[in-house]
Amino acid sequence: MTTTPASSVDERLASPHLAYREALAEGVLRYQRCSDCRQTIFPPRVVCPHCGSVALSAERSEGRGEVYSTTVVTQRDQPSYSVCLIDLDEGFRMMSTVTGSPAESVAIGQRVTLAIETGDPARATFVIEGAS
Amino acid sequence: MSADLRGAAAVIGVAESDLGQVEPGVTAVDLAAQASARALSDAGLTTRDVDGLFCVIGGKLMSTLDMGEYLGIRSRYTDSTMIGGSAFVSHLHHAALALAAHACDVALITYGSTARSDSGRGRLSGPAQPEQPNYEVEFGPRSPVSGYALAAARHMHEYGTTREQLAEVAVAARQWAGLNPKAFKREPITVEDVIGRPMISSPFGSLDCCLVTDGGGAAVVVRADRAGDGPKPPVYLLGAGEAHWHKSISQMPDLTTTATVDSAARAFAMAGLTPTDVDVVELYDAFTINPILFLEDMGFCAKGEGGEFVSGGRIAPGGSLPVNTNGGGLSYCHPGMYGIFTIIEAVRQVRGEASDRQVDNVNVAIAHGNGGQLSSQVTAVLSSRNTLS
Numbered sequence: 127m128t129t130t131p132a133s134s135v136d137e138r139l140a141s142p143h144l145a146y147r148e149a150l151a152e153g154v155l156r157y158q159r160c161s162d163c164r165q166t167i168f169p170p171r172v173v174c175p176h177c178g179s180v181a182l183s184a185e186r187s188e189g190r191g192e193v194y195s196t197t198v199v200t201q202r203d204q205p206s207y208s209v210c211l212i213d214l215d216e217g218f219r220m221m222s223t224v225t226g227s228p229a230e231s232v233a234i235g236q237r238v239t240l241a242i243e244t245g246d247p248a249r250a251t252f253v254i255e256g257a258s
Numbered sequence: 259m260s261a262d263l264r265g266a267a268a269v270i271g272v273a274e275s276d277l278g279q280v281e282p283g284v285t286a287v288d289l290a291a292q293a294s295a296r297a298l299s300d301a302g303l304t305t306r307d308v309d310g311l312f313c314v315i316g317g318k319l320m321s322t323l324d325m326g327e328y329l330g331i332r333s334r335y336t337d338s339t340m341i342g343g344s345a346f347v348s349h350l351h352h353a354a355l356a357l358a359a360h361a362c363d364v365a366l367i368t369y370g371s372t373a374r375s376d377s378g379r380g381r382l383s384g385p386a387q388p389e390q391p392n393y394e395v396e397f398g399p400r401s402p403v404s405g406y407a408l409a410a411a412r413h414m415h416e417y418g419t420t421r422e423q424l425a426e427v428a429v430a431a432r433q434w435a436g437l438n439p440k441a442f443k444r445e446p447i448t449v450e451d452v453i454g455r456p457m458i459s460s461p462f463g464s465l466d467c468c469l470v471t472d473g474g475g476a477a478v479v480v481r482a483d484r485a486g487d488g489p490k491p492p493v494y495l496l497g498a499g500e501a502h503w504h505k506s507i508s509q510m511p512d513l514t515t516t517a518t519v520d521s522a523a524r525a526f527a528m529a530g531l532t533p534t535d536v537d538v539v540e541l542y543d544a545f546t547i548n549p550i551l552f553l554e555d556m557g558f559c560a561k562g563e564g565g566e567f568v569s570g571g572r573i574a575p576g577g578s579l580p581v582n583t584n585g586g587g588l589s590y591c592h593p594g595m596y597g598i599f600t601i602i603e604a605v606r607q608v609r610g611e612a613s614d615r616q617v618d619n620v621n622v623a624i625a626h627g628n629g630g631q632l633s634s635q636v637t638a639v640l641s642s643r644n645t646l647s
Contacts, residue, residue, distance in 0.1 A: 197407035
């Protein structure tokens with residue numbers, strides 16, 4: 127777990143988006159936590175949407191969560207795929223896709239595990255928990 | 259403060275442009291201009307009378323500048339607020355505020371789009387617009403269908419809402435469209451037709467999704483003290499409310515509850531009315547889940563009961579709560595940002611000039627716009643003079 131100190135008045139912004147992408151490329155799903163109100167934050171930003179603080183720490187997600195909703199996108203000449211909203215156990219929600227299982231078999235409430243897809247850019251995809 | 263705005267402004271002119279598939283080369287600005295000229299004529303005014311301009315035009319980032327130049331309007335109040343399909347109901351609210359402050363005297367709200375001609379296909383299958391940074395587009399949601407599909411899937415999971423109930427929304431819209439000569443799709447459909455279509459983004463097939471058409475619309479708004487000068491009965495803005503809680507669907511706090519709970523509460527509070535006072539509801543039905551969510555969130559039924567509520571013809575012609583009496587975005591017209599058409603149809607119903615689809619004794623009508631991915635919600639309560647005092 128790394129911690130970013132609160133910005134001073136003169137400090138120049140480092141891109142929260144690039145920090146997220148760079149971590150993902152190294153196999154880490156990052157989210158943020160507000161050092162003042164302790165709430166989790168995603169996607170990355172520079173001001174806490176819960177309390178307005180600028181003291182945000184970067185945190186590493188354990189990558190375990192639950193399918194909050196899912197839709198199967200049908201394509202004419204290619205396999206269909208799932209587009210899901212995943213609720214991570216740390217308390218943030220992100221869009222993703224569940225791979226390694228037929229898109230139609232992905233269900234709301236299923237437990238899922240992070241399976242970062244390398245590539246340019248890397249993608250934070252998920253697989254159904256316990257699936258080999 | 260809100261009591262000051264109740265009934266302070268009135269819509270005195272409305273019109274659509276050509277709809278459906280327009281002639282080759284006709285632009286979005288042409289359509290907005292055509293609708294504007296027609297709406298001003300409906301109000302007994304001309305472009306020379308307009309001093310407040312409110313618009314969003316397909317493909318334009320500075321819409322009021324485009325329309326001001328094109329129409330020769332040197333407005334002293336200008337508002338290009340772009341919050342998707344909710345923009346125009348928002349413009350109606352903003353126009354009432356500007357008129358009340360005497361920042362302008364005659365407000366013109368207008369919209370035009372050639373979405374169908376531009377796509378050449380008329381299907382909702384375009385790529386997601388990759389605004390950067392973006393934390394969704396890499397997962398391939400079909401925009402805008404998949405965001406609404408995720409909400410529908412969650413509503414089905416939590417409340418047992420069925421595909422048949424979603425289909426009832428599309429069937430009712432088509433029944434209304436059958437009564438509207440301007441509607442794009444008028445041939446009757448059944449629940450089985452809707453469910454039988456191939457999936458686009460589950461649980462939606464093509465008939466769960468709005469049309470892609472060309473089209474434009476316009477409305478003219480003035481202060482109540484001069485609303486009686488026009489040729490048509492004024493339709494008063496009794497209440498208006500706006501709300502947005504998120505932009506991206508992944509950041510919507512609860513996919514089964516929209517910010518309509520706030521926008522509608524604000525609009526009803528200003529109007530001093532409740533859902534039981536409403537005679538017709540014109541709302542943005544981009545997808546079949548929308549009316550279910552919005553009717554729940556406005557308080558026409560309890561959360562989770564929307565699927566049951568829209569079934570059995572309740573919102574169809576002859577039903578107890580007529581919804582989208584023009585056929586809606588599902589069957590009448592949907593150029594991409596439908597909100598202006600909720601105002602136009604609400605005004606026509608209150609005036610009693612909706613011909614075959616006219617609902618009896620309409621005094622109070624809702625116009626409700628939705629923008630983004632169930633993101634921005636704006637509600638307006640419109641009424642005849644009967645409900646004013």
